[in-house]
Amino acid sequence: MNDAADMDGQVALVTGATGGIGRATARRLGEFGAHVVVTGRSRERGEETVRDIERAGGSAQFFRADFAAMATVRALADEFRDRYDRLDVLVNNAACSADARRLTADGHELTLAVNHLAPYLLTHDLLDVLVETPDARIVNTSSTVHRRGGVDLADLRLESNYDALAAYARSKLANLLFTTELAARLDDIPVNAVHPGFVPGSGLYRDGSLPVRLFTALAARLPVVGTSVAEAADGLVRLAVASDTTGTYFEGREPAHPDPRVHDARLREHLWNVSAALVGIDPDWP
Ligand SMILES: NC(=O)c1ccc[n+]([C@@H]2O[C@H](COP(=O)([O-])OP(=O)(O)OC[C@H]3O[C@@H](n4cnc5c(N)ncnc54)[C@H](OP(=O)(O)O)[C@@H]3O)[C@@H](O)[C@H]2O)c1
Numbered sequence: 157m158n159d160a161a162d163m164d165g166q167v168a169l170v171t172g173a174t175g176g177i178g179r180a181t182a183r184r185l186g187e188f189g190a191h192v193v194v195t196g197r198s199r200e201r202g203e204e205t206v207r208d209i210e211r212a213g214g215s216a217q218f219f220r221a222d223f224a225a226m227a228t229v230r231a232l233a234d235e236f237r238d239r240y241d242r243l244d245v246l247v248n249n250a251a252c253s254a255d256a257r258r259l260t261a262d263g264h265e266l267t268l269a270v271n272h273l274a275p276y277l278l279t280h281d282l283l284d285v286l287v288e289t290p291d292a293r294i295v296n297t298s299s300t301v302h303r304r305g306g307v308d309l310a311d312l313r314l315e316s317n318y319d320a321l322a323a324y325a326r327s328k329l330a331n332l333l334f335t336t337e338l339a340a341r342l343d344d345i346p347v348n349a350v351h352p353g354f355v356p357g358s359g360l361y362r363d364g365s366l367p368v369r370l371f372t373a374l375a376a377r378l379p380v381v382g383t384s385v386a387e388a389a390d391g392l393v394r395l396a397v398a399s400d401t402t403g404t405y406f407e408g409r410e411p412a413h414p415d416p417r418v419h420d421a422r423l424r425e426h427l428w429n430v431s432a433a434l435v436g437i438d439p440d441w442p
Pocket residue numbers: 171172173174175176177178195196197198199201221222223224248249250251252270297298299300351352353354355356358359360361
């Protein structure tokens with residue numbers, strides 16, 4: 157559990173806060189006094205998160221956004237900027253794990269689009285608000301599974317031999333490559349990434365293959381396996397509240413060593429440039 161913190165007057169944006177670890181994180185930031193903007197596709201579950209935060213004495217607003225479409229990500233950033241003139245913390249948490257290969261309407265592989273391209277673009281589009289806000293922070297949600305990911309920049313659409321875990325692991329490695337590269341490019345805003353822990357009871361495995369669904373359903377019933385959403389939120393909350401480090405990968409609340417490929421500056425730059433091209437922005441940012 158995080159110690160209490162004072163976030164009165166601050167604005168936090170938590171993506172993927174209609175359930176799971178994102179909802180638990182949003183709740184906690186609301187309890188600390190932040191006004192929390194929560195996003196997701198489900199209006200019903202988004203409004204439930206808002207009510208939860210309000211019941212705990214906080215304030216929140218839900219924005220509906222499907223991260224499979226880059227135009228929607230841009231519209232979310234515009235809507236945010238219309239309503240708010242500060243952003244103290246951006247928590248890029250939304251993610252999915254697609255059981256079968258799907259291409260989005262933009263032509264991107266779905267898991268890469270939702271888990272990597274969307275936070276890449278959202279961060280780009282909100283960066284000026286973050287820069288204008290004193291002591292702003294960025295927290296990205298990765299996973300230990302990043303170590304099993306491969307980034308073949310010639311096959312970003314995963315044309316051959318789709319494997320759900322490989323697609324998810326690739327997106328989580330991309331989260332870390334992005335975190336490290338952005339931290340290297342940004343002087344004033346700490347950018348860190350967290351593996352929250354294995355949470356078999358979250359919604360992430362809902363669309364997994366049958367063996368994955370069976371394994372996680374079993375694991376969710378065994379108290380010794382994995383962790384709860386509330387505990388998993390700890391690492392995100394800690395970095396969302398304040399950060400004295402940047403470009404660091406955490407497992408829970410502890411700094412950890414990421415896969416060595418994360419230190420490959422050429423790979424990071426390559427992915428950065430390809431991502432910019434895929435979402436249609438100038439790679440020369442910030
Ligand atoms: N659970 C674990 O064991 C585990 C382990 C390591 C890392 N993580 C990471 O922790 C983060 C949270 O995962 P979780 O376990 O809390 O999963 P979750 O319960 O499935 O929550 C995922 C959130 O992302 C949103 N989302 C999914 N697809 C979306 C889309 N196309 N557009 C917009 N939002 C979308 C969902 O909202 P809607 O359905 O309303 O869109 C939901 O709010 C993820 O980044 C995940 O990779 C989880």
